[in-house]
Amino acid sequence: MSHTGRGILTIVSGFAGSGKGTVMKKLVAEHDNYALSVSATSRAPRPGEEEGVSYFFRTREQFEEMIRQDALLEYAEYVGNYYGTPKDFVFSRMDEGRDVILEIELQGAMQIKKKYPDTVLIFLTPPSVDELYGRLKGRGTETDEVIAKRMKRASEEALSIKDYDYLVINDNIDDCTRKVHEIIQTAHHEVRHEAEFIESIREGLEKYSG
C-alpha cells in the first residue's frame, strides 16, 4: 500500500455495457490496497451465492432494522427486495487503510455523496453511443425490447453524469483501469485528506522559527 492513514471511499457507476464490472475485478486483482464493498439484500440467495461474499442475506425485518439504526450508507427497494450498503463493512476497511470501492447506481451514489462529501464518484462510459448500443446488442442475451429499455435508461442517467466527480471513457480496459486507479490514488493527495500531516508540519515549523 502506497499510503498511510484512512482509506478513501469511491463509487463507480456507469452505463450498462460500460465494462465497470471488469474494471473493478482488475483493480482488485492488480493492487492490494482495494476492498470491494459487499451489499446487503432481503432477496433470497440464488444457487452458488455465498453469504458475505455475494451479499449479506437478511430478512425484510432485519433489513428494516438496519434502516432504523442508520446502519446503511444507502439503500433502495427494487422489485420488492431491499438492497443496501452496510456502513460497518465499509468503514472498518477504510479504518484499516484500504480504499473501498462500491459499484452502485446513481441514486445510491447521490445519497452517499450528500452524507459523505469526501466520497469520490466516478462514472464509466463506452467511447460512443454506437459502441454502447453495439455492446448491449453484442451480448446476444437480451431482446430488442430490453436493449431499448436500457438505452432509454442510459439516456436518463446521462443527465446526471455532471453530478459525478470524474468521467472515464472505457475504450481500452487496461487504460481505463489505470485511470480509475490514478483517480483514487490522486484523491489521497487532496489537502482535505492530508490535514494531519499539514498540522504536524505547521507545528514543527513554529518550533523552529519560534
Added chain:
Amino acid sequence: MSHTGRGILTIVSGFAGSGKGTVMKKLVAEHDNYALSVSATSRAPRPGEEEGVSYFFRTREQFEEMIRQDALLEYAEYVGNYYGTPKDFVFSRMDEGRDVILEIELQGAMQIKKKYPDTVLIFLTPPSVDELYGRLKGRGTETDEVIAKRMKRASEEALSIKDYDYLVINDNIDDCTRKVHEIIQTAHHEVRHEAEFIESIREGLEKYSG
C-alpha cells in the same frame, strides 16, 4: 498527448527546499504535453538570461500598461520590480491542448484560483521539517540568518496549504514527479472538463431512445 481538448492550468508552489524546480524540469523532459509558463518582469536581464525563455523583459511603463489592460493572470511587486504571468502565453498554449504549469508563490496562486477556479493548485513539501531545514542548510550557500528567515516564511506559508487542492510530499524525486503528473492527468477526467463529451453522449442517446 493522451487527451484532446483544451489543456489544464496547474500551479506548483512549495517550500524553499521542496525540490519543485527539479520536479518541473523532469515533468517537461518526460512528457510532451506540458508547457512551462514564462513570467514577465520589469527587472533588468542578468548575464545569460534570454528574452522569452528566462523572462519576458519589459520596462516599468510597459509592465504597468499590461496591468491596465488586464493582460496578466497575476502579478506582484518585489524589491522594486514587477513580476507577473502574461495571459496570452498561457492561454494560447492551453488552446493548443498543452497543460501549462506555473511555478509561482502563494499570493499569485490565490489571485489566479479566484479568477480561474478550474486551475489545479499543488503544494510540494519535503517529508518533514527536519528534512526541510537540512536541505536549506545543506545547500551551504546561505547564512544562518537567511535560513532562519526562510524557515519563518515556510511557517507562514504552512497556514495556507489548506487553500491548495493537493499536497505532495517529495521524499523521492521520481515518485513525486509521477504523482504530480497523475494529479494533472486526473484533472482531465473531472466532469467539468468533459462537458462537451457528456453533451454529445446525451444527444446521441436521445436519438436512439427516440
